[in-house]
Amino acid sequence: MSDILVHIELTRSGHVGAAARGLLAAAARLGTPIALTVSDVPLATEAVARLGELGAVRVHAVTSDATQAILATPLVDALGAAVAAYAPAAVLLSGSADGREAAGRLAVRAGGVLLADVVDVAAHDGQIIAEHSVFGGSFTVHAVADGGLPIITVRQGAIDEQAPAAIPELLKADMPAPPGNQAAVLSFSPAPETSARPELRGAATVVSGGRGIGSEANFALVEQLADALGGAVGASRAAVDAGYIAQTAQVGQTGVTVAPQLYIALGISGAIQHRAGMQSSKTIVAINQDEDAPIFEVADLGIVGDVFTVVPQVIELLKNRT
Numbered sequence: 001m002s003d004i005l006v007h008i009e010l011t012r013s014g015h016v017g018a019a020a021r022g023l024l025a026a027a028a029r030l031g032t033p034i035a036l037t038v039s040d041v042p043l044a045t046e047a048v049a050r051l052g053e054l055g056a057v058r059v060h061a062v063t064s065d066a067t068q069a070i071l072a073t074p075l076v077d078a079l080g081a082a083v084a085a086y087a088p089a090a091v092l093l094s095g096s097a098d099g100r101e102a103a104g105r106l107a108v109r110a111g112g113v114l115l116a117d118v119v120d121v122a123a124h125d126g127q128i129i130a131e132h133s134v135f136g137g138s139f140t141v142h143a144v145a146d147g148g149l150p151i152i153t154v155r156q157g158a159i160d161e162q163a164p165a166a167i168p169e170l171l172k173a174d175m176p177a178p179p180g181n182q183a184a185v186l187s188f189s190p191a192p193e194t195s196a197r198p199e200l201r202g203a204a205t206v207v208s209g210g211r212g213i214g215s216e217a218n219f220a221l222v223e224q225l226a227d228a229l230g231g232a233v234g235a236s237r238a239a240v241d242a243g244y245i246a247q248t249a250q251v252g253q254t255g256v257t258v259a260p261q262l263y264i265a266l267g268i269s270g271a272i273q274h275r276a277g278m279q280s281s282k283t284i285v286a287i288n289q290d291e292d293a294p295i296f297e298v299a300d301l302g303i304v305g306d307v308f309t310v311v312p313q314v315i316e317l318l319k320n321r322t
């Protein structure tokens with residue numbers, strides 16, 4: 001089987017990032033998953049074990065003291081070296097800001113073909129087929145990389161699968177910082193997430209609230225449902241503009257694009273700009289008191305009702321679930 005190189009993003013504390021599970025599962029469908037990490041300190045033993053649990057057959061752990069000082073360059077260097085070493089059939093990266101930047105640069109360096117914002121992958125007749133969900137989820141497009149190495153960024157949360165566990169072979173490499181100017185990182189903005197909730201991008205469940213929630217205080221209801229489901233909290237732009245929640249929670253055209261397994265829209269009308277950011281969710285549930293709200297056009301389950309009546313009942317049912 002061909003090798004599939006997977007870039008694994010680590011959290012700032014060195015743990016395996018949330019996107020790894022889906023990326024390694026996608027790679028296992030296409031060939032033998034090789035996980036590549038690039039970090040400023042050696043990869044922790046627990047992280048190697050976790051990558052094995054998620055299906056990595058080999059872990060190629062690159063240590064570079066320049067990962068934060070030169071932004072994406074060390075990562076692209078490491079990916080380029082790994083592509084030369086393994087001659088993989090494809091490279092998979094997360095559709096995060098870092099993943100997108102590295103993928104584009106790697107495609108130029110390696111003469112590869114960039115397949116961006118992919119929601120699914122499959123192998124068919126020796127070809128790798130990438131599935132894209134376009135125009136706000138209205139159309140599905142299948143693409144193949146014609147005449148070059150497929151370099152694929154996968155939309156976070158789109159593939160909810162786990163590959164069979166493996167006992168990974170660990171290969172360590174050091175990459176010294178190249179000469180030249182380097183930036184020093186003084187602080188991160190936004191500050192590292194301290195919430196126990198999953199990150200909005202990549203969460204398997206997202207519960208979003210809109211203008212229908214009515215106030216910042218009422219937004220606690222959205223958070224309670226998210227917590228009962230172990231999900232992330234999202235919002236429409238109207239809710240953000242009204243100050244119910246921070247802008248980082250905005251889902252849609254000018255916010256975050258999500259593709260969770262379950263998306264619950266509470267008091268959101270379903271404007272096209274909101275739908276563009278959530279329409280490719282696997283299952284969409286909408287609660288709105290207006291039966292003509294456009295959100296019901298894309299909902300798999302629609303409840304016409306007052307969120308303040310329906311949602312507490314749902315939370316109660318979830319609490320009583322064994």
Ligand SMILES: Cc1cc2nc3c(=O)[nH]c(=O)nc-3n(C[C@H](O)[C@H](O)[C@H](O)COP(=O)(O)OP(=O)(O)OC[C@H]3O[C@@H](n4cnc5c(N)ncnc54)[C@H](O)[C@@H]3O)c2cc1C
Nearest residue numbers: 210211212236237238252253254255267269273274289307
């Ligand atoms: C360039 C541009 C970019 C944009 N980008 C985004 C974006 O990224 N994300 C985004 O979301 N929007 C975006 N918008 C704004 C978008 O057009 C809508 O205005 C916005 O999505 C509406 O948010 P909403 O559904 O919360 O509010 P509304 O459209 O006001 O809908 C509120 C809904 O709540 C329902 N409701 C009220 N009370 C209750 C209740 N008690 N129980 C149940 N239902 C109730 C109402 O029936 C209504 O359907 C953008 C607009 C533009 C022009």
